[in-house]
Amino acid sequence: MFRYIIKRLLLMIPILLGVLVILFTLSEITPGDPVDSLVATGATLEEREALRETLGLNDPVYVRFIKYVVGVCKGDLGTSYKTHQPVWSEVKLRLPYSLTITFSAVFLAVLTGVPIGILSALKQYTWIDNALLAICMFLLSIPQFCMGLFFIYLFSVRWSILPAFGITDWTGFILPILVVMLCCGSSYARISRSSMLEVMRQDYVKTARAKGQHERVVVFRHMLKNALIPIIASIGNDIGGQLGGALILETVFGVPGCGKYIADAIMSRNYPCVLGGVFVLAFLFSIINLIVDIVYVIVDPRLKTSIVIDTMKQRRKVGREAKAHG
Amino acid sequence: MAKLYTPAMEKLDRQRSKRKEGFKADSPGRQAWKRLIRNRTAIVGMIMIIILFICALFANWIAPYDFITNDYTSLKQSPSSIHFFGTDNLGRDIFSRCIYGARYSIFISLFIVTCNIFVGGLLGTIAGYVGGKVDNAIMRIMDVFQAIPAVMMAICIVAILGNGIPQLVTALTISGMPGAARNFRAAVLNVKSGGYVESSRSINVGHAKMITRHLIPNALGILAIFIVNMVAGGILIISSLSYIGVGISPPTPEWGCILSQNKAYLMTYPYMVLLPAACIMFAIFGFNLFGNGLRDALDPRLK
Amino acid sequence: MTETTRENIVEIKNLTIHYETPEDIFEAVNNISLDIKKGSVLGLVGETGAGKTTIALSLMGLLPFPPTHIYSGELFFDGQDLLKLSEKELRSVRGNRIGMIFQDPMTALNPIMRVGDQVSEVIMLHNRVSKEEGKKMAVDMLQKVGIQPERYNDYPHQFSGGMKQRVIIAIALACRPELLIADEPTTALDVTIQAQVLDLMKGLQKELGTAMLLITHDFGVVADICDECAVIYAGEIVEKGSVEDIFDRSCHPYTIGLFESIPSLERDEKRLKPIQGLMSDPTSLPSHCSFYDRCPKRCDLCKEKDPTTIEVAAGHFVKCFLFDEEVKKM
Numbered sequence: 001m002f003r004y005i006i007k008r009l010l011l012m013i014p015i016l017l018g019v020l021v022i023l024f025t026l027s028e029i030t031p032g033d034p035v036d037s038l039v040a041t042g043a044t045l046e047e048r049e050a051l052r053e054t055l056g057l058n059d060p061v062y063v064r065f066i067k068y069v070v071g072v073c074k075g076d077l078g079t080s081y082k083t084h085q086p087v088w089s090e091v092k093l094r095l096p097y098s099l100t101i102t103f104s105a106v107f108l109a110v111l112t113g114v115p116i117g118i119l120s121a122l123k124q125y126t127w128i129d130n131a132l133l134a135i136c137m138f139l140l141s142i143p144q145f146c147m148g149l150f151f152i153y154l155f156s157v158r159w160s161i162l163p164a165f166g167i168t169d170w171t172g173f174i175l176p177i178l179v180v181m182l183c184c185g186s187s188y189a190r191i192s193r194s195s196m197l198e199v200m201r202q203d204y205v206k207t208a209r210a211k212g213q214h215e216r217v218v219v220f221r222h223m224l225k226n227a228l229i230p231i232i233a234s235i236g237n238d239i240g241g242q243l244g245g246a247l248i249l250e251t252v253f254g255v256p257g258c259g260k261y262i263a264d265a266i267m268s269r270n271y272p273c274v275l276g277g278v279f280v281l282a283f284l285f286s287i288i289n290l291i292v293d294i295v296y297v298i299v300d301p302r303l304k305t306s307i308v309i310d311t312m313k314q315r316r317k318v319g320r321e322a323k324a325h326g
Numbered sequence: 327m328a329k330l331y332t333p334a335m336e337k338l339d340r341q342r343s344k345r346k347e348g349f350k351a352d353s354p355g356r357q358a359w360k361r362l363i364r365n366r367t368a369i370v371g372m373i374m375i376i377i378l379f380i381c382a383l384f385a386n387w388i389a390p391y392d393f394i395t396n397d398y399t400s401l402k403q404s405p406s407s408i409h410f411f412g413t414d415n416l417g418r419d420i421f422s423r424c425i426y427g428a429r430y431s432i433f434i435s436l437f438i439v440t441c442n443i444f445v446g447g448l449l450g451t452i453a454g455y456v457g458g459k460v461d462n463a464i465m466r467i468m469d470v471f472q473a474i475p476a477v478m479m480a481i482c483i484v485a486i487l488g489n490g491i492p493q494l495v496t497a498l499t500i501s502g503m504p505g506a507a508r509n510f511r512a513a514v515l516n517v518k519s520g521g522y523v524e525s526s527r528s529i530n531v532g533h534a535k536m537i538t539r540h541l542i543p544n545a546l547g548i549l550a551i552f553i554v555n556m557v558a559g560g561i562l563i564i565s566s567l568s569y570i571g572v573g574i575s576p577p578t579p580e581w582g583c584i585l586s587q588n589k590a591y592l593m594t595y596p597y598m599v600l601l602p603a604a605c606i607m608f609a610i611f612g613f614n615l616f617g618n619g620l621r622d623a624l625d626p627r628l629k
Numbered sequence: 630m631t632e633t634t635r636e637n638i639v640e641i642k643n644l645t646i647h648y649e650t651p652e653d654i655f656e657a658v659n660n661i662s663l664d665i666k667k668g669s670v671l672g673l674v675g676e677t678g679a680g681k682t683t684i685a686l687s688l689m690g691l692l693p694f695p696p697t698h699i700y701s702g703e704l705f706f707d708g709q710d711l712l713k714l715s716e717k718e719l720r721s722v723r724g725n726r727i728g729m730i731f732q733d734p735m736t737a738l739n740p741i742m743r744v745g746d747q748v749s750e751v752i753m754l755h756n757r758v759s760k761e762e763g764k765k766m767a768v769d770m771l772q773k774v775g776i777q778p779e780r781y782n783d784y785p786h787q788f789s790g791g792m793k794q795r796v797i798i799a800i801a802l803a804c805r806p807e808l809l810i811a812d813e814p815t816t817a818l819d820v821t822i823q824a825q826v827l828d829l830m831k832g833l834q835k836e837l838g839t840a841m842l843l844i845t846h847d848f849g850v851v852a853d854i855c856d857e858c859a860v861i862y863a864g865e866i867v868e869k870g871s872v873e874d875i876f877d878r879s880c881h882p883y884t885i886g887l888f889e890s891i892p893s894l895e896r897d898e899k900r901l902k903p904i905q906g907l908m909s910d911p912t913s914l915p916s917h918c919s920f921y922d923r924c925p926k927r928c929d930l931c932k933e934k935d936p937t938t939i940e941v942a943a944g945h946f947v948k949c950f951l952f953d954e955e956v957k958k959m
Contacts, residue, residue: 142607211750247478275482
C-alpha cells in the first residue's frame with residue numbers, strides 16, 4: 001500500500017512537469033512584451049534593455065524554463081503585472097472560497113445523488129424511476145451559470161432571502177453550493193443508476209438469490225458494494241472538471257475565489273496570474289486524483305491483491321465506462 | 327410468489343397470424359431504428375433538435391426582426407404579441423436574437439465536434455489500433471493535457487489567441503482532445519477484441535479494408551452517441567464561456583453573449599435574462615433526450 | 630392436491646411459461662411434464678434456446694416477473710407446489726433444499742467477497758449455527774470439493790475457472806439439499822477440467838444422495854453421470870426415459886438426428902450429418918408439431934395437429950405420431 005502511494009506520487013511529477021511545459025509555452029507565445037507593463041511610460045530603450053537583462057528575459061528558452069520550474073518549486077509563481085504582488089500570495093487568499101464551495105457541494109451531491117440513483121435503479125420500470133430520471137435529465141441540461149441566474153432571480157429578486165452577489169457572510173455560500181450540488185448530484189445520480197443496473201444484471205446476484213438470501217441483504221451486501229466501485233471512479237474523474245468549471249460559477253455569484261481571480265486576470269491580460277492560478281488548480285487536481293486512486297485501491301480488493309502500477313488508468317477506464325452507460 | 331396469469335390469447339393468435347411463411351428477421355440496424363421510433367422521449371428530443379436546426383438554417387426567414395438594428399423607440403419592452411420575448415436595452419427583439427443564436431450554438435458546436443473527431447479521434451484510433459509504445463506515448467501526452475481542467479485550458483488559449491470564433495474552436499478542440507482520444511481508443515479496443523478483426527486478418531484482409539469494412543460500421547453506433555453527447559456538451563460550454571466574455575463577444579447574438587449583455591437587468595427586467603436562458607436549456611435538453619434514446623435503441627440491454 | 634408418489638422428489642405437470650415483451654411473446658416452455666426420482670440424476674438435453682434454463686429457474690422460483698408469465702401447470706417439490714408458495718417460503722427452500730449451479734463460473738461469484746465467506750453465507754442462512762461453526766462447516770465443504778482450507782480468505786479472481794466452479798458446487802451443496810440443479814456446469818470449462826468437475830459432482834451426488842437435474846447439450850456428459858434423460862425441443866419434451874432407452878432405443882426423429890450428428894469414432898465419415906434447418910422461432914411456434922420443418926419422417930398429420938405423448942415402453946415416453954398406435958392404423 002505504502003509503495004503504491006510512493007509510486008503514484010512519483011507519477012505525479014512528470015505530469016505536473018508537462019503541465020508546466022504547456023503553461024510556459026503558452027506564456028511564451030502570448031502577445032505583448034512583459035517589460036511594457038513593468039516600466040514607466042517614456043522609458044528609454046537602454047532602460048528597457050537593462051530591465052530585460054535583470055529579469056533574465058534575454059536568456060535562451062531552456063534556461064528561462066529551468067528558472068521557471070525552479071521558481072515554481074520554491075513557491076514563486078510569478079508576479080502580477082497589476083499589483084506587483086507575488087501570485088501565490090494572492091491565490092492563497094482566494095483558495096479557501098473555491099475549495100469550500102467545491103468540496104461541500106460535491107460532498108452534498110454525493111450524499112443525495114448516489115442514493116437517489118441507486119433507488120432509481122432498484123425501482124426500474126416503476127414511476128419512481130421514470131420520474132427521477134426525468135428530473136435528473138432536466139437538471140443536467142441546465143448549464144451551471146443559467147441555474148445560478150435562475151436562483152439569483154428566485155431567491156434574491158423575487159423573494160429577497162439570499163444575497164445575490166459577493167460573500168459577506170455564510171449566507172453568501174448557500175446559492176453557489178446549491179447550484180453545484182444540483183448539477184453534480186444529478187450527474188452522480190445518473191452514474192449511480194447505470195452502475196447499479198449493470199450490477200443487478202450480474203450472475204453473482206443470481207447466485208446470491210439462489211442461496212435463498214433475503215432481497216435486502218442481496219442489495220446491500222452483494223449489489224451495493226460492487227456498484228460503488230465504478231461510481232467512485234466516475235466521481236473521481238469528475239471532480240477535476242468541477243474545479244475548472246467553478247470559474248464560471250464564481251463569476252456569476254461574485255465569489256472571490258480562485259476561478260474568478262483567473263477570469264479577471266484574463267480580462268486584464270495579467271498573464272502571470274493566469275498561469276500561476278491555473279498551475280495551482282492543476283496541482284490540486286492531481287492531488288485529488290491521487291486521493292481518489294488510493295480510495296479506489298482500498299475499496300476494490302481485486303486491486304489490493306494484484307500488482308497494479310497504473311490504477312489511475314484502470315480507474316479512469318472504469319469511470320468512463322460507467323459514465324458512458326449512464 | 328409465482329403469479330398465474332392468463333395472457334391475452336388474442337395477442338398470441340395475432341402474433342401467429344402476423345408471421346407469414348419465409349419471415350425474415352430485421353437487421354440490427356432496422357431493429358435499432360424501430361426501438362428508437364417507439365421511444366417517446368427520444369421522439370420529443372428529435373423534434374426539439376429539428377426545431378433548432380430549422381431555426382438555425384432558416385433564421386433569416388423565421389425571425390420577425392433582424393438582430394442588429396437598434397430600435398430606440400421600443401426599449402425594454404416586456405414580452406408582447408409583437409415582440410414575443412420582449413426587447414432589450416437597445417430595442418432589439420430578443421426573440422429574433424434567440425433564433426439567430428441557435429445558428430451559432432449548433433453550428434459552432436458541430437464544427438468543434440468534427441474537429442474533435444479528426445484530431446482527438448484520430449489520435450485515439452491510432453493509439454488503439456497500433457497499441458504498444460505508440461499507444462503509451464499518446465496516452466501519456468493526453469494525461470498531461472487532462473491535468474488542466476478543460477475550461478481552464480480553453481480560457482488560456484483564447485486569452486492568448488484573442489476572441490473570435492476560430493480561436494474558440496481551436497481552444498475547445500485542444501481542451502476536448504484528451505476526452506475524444508480516450509473514447510475512440512476505448513471503442514477501437516472494444517472492436518479489436520471483438521474477434522472479427524482477428525478473423526479478418528486470418529483471411530488476409532488488408533489494414534485499410536479492415537478499417538473501412540469492419541471497424542467503422544461497428545463503431546458507428548458508438549460514434550453517433552458520442553457526437554450527440556458532445557454537441558450537447560459543446561452548447562453548454564460555448565454559452566458558459568461567452569457568458570464570461572471568452573470566445574464570442576457581443577454584439578453577436580449567441581445565447582451566452584445575450585445573457586452576458588442582459589445580466590445587469592436581471593433585477594429590473596428579468597425576462598431579458600430568463601428567456602434566452604430557457605433557450606439554452608431547450609437546446610441541451612433536446613440533445614440529451616435524443617442521445618439517451620439513441621443509446622437505449624442501440625443497446626437495449628444497457629437500459 | 631393430487632397424491633404424489635413419494636419416490637419422486639420433483640414432479641412437473643403441464644408447465645407452460647411465456648416471456649412477454651412489448652414486441653413479442655416468447656413461448657419458452659410448452660406443456661411439459663417431468664419427474665425426477667429421489668437420489669437419481671436426470672439429464673435434460675436440448676439445443677440452446679430450447680427452454681432448459683427456464684425450467685431450472687422456475688424450480689428455484691428465480692424467474693423474473695415481469696416479463697415472465699406462468700401460464701399454467703404445477704411444480705411439485707416433495708409434495709409441495711412451488712408455484713403456490715410465498716416468497717418467504719421459497720427462500721427457505723432455495724439454497725437449503727434445492728441448490729443451483731449456474732452456467733458461467735467466471736461471473737457467478739461475487740468478486741469483492743472472500744470465497745470462504747460466500748460458502749459460509751449459505752450455511753449460516755439456513756442453519757442456526759454460530760459464526761465459527763459456520764466457518765468450520767464451510768471449510769469442511771471446501772475441502773470436500775478439493776480446495777485447501779488456507780484459501781478460505783482468497784478472492785474469486787485468484788482462482789482458475791475449474792476451481793471457481795468447485796467453489797460454486799460447494800455453495801450449492803453446502804446445506805445438503807435434496808435436489809441439485811446444474812445448468813450446463815461444464816460448458817465453460819476445458820475438457821480436462823470438465824472431467825474432473827464431473828467426477829467431483831458424481832462422487833458428491835452419490836455420497837449425499839442428492840437428486841440432480843443436469844442440464845446439458847452434451848450427450849457424453851449424460852452418458853457419464855445420468856440415470857435418466859429427457860430431450861427437449863422448442864420448449865417441449867419430445868422424448869424421455871432411462872439413459873439406456875434414449876441411447877440404445879431412441880425413437881423420436883430429433884433424438885435420432887442428435888445422435889447421428891455426433892461424429893463417430895467407429896465409422897469412417899467424410900462429412901458431419903447435422904439436422905437440417907434451424908430451431909423454430911420461439912415467438913412463432915406452430916400449433917402443429919414444432920419439429921415438422923426439420924423432421925425427415927414427417928407426414929401430413931404432423932402438419933395439422935400437435936402429437937400426443939405415447940409410452941412406448943415402461944418409463945419411455947415419446948411425443949410423435951410415428952408411435953401413436955391409433956394413427957398407425959389409419
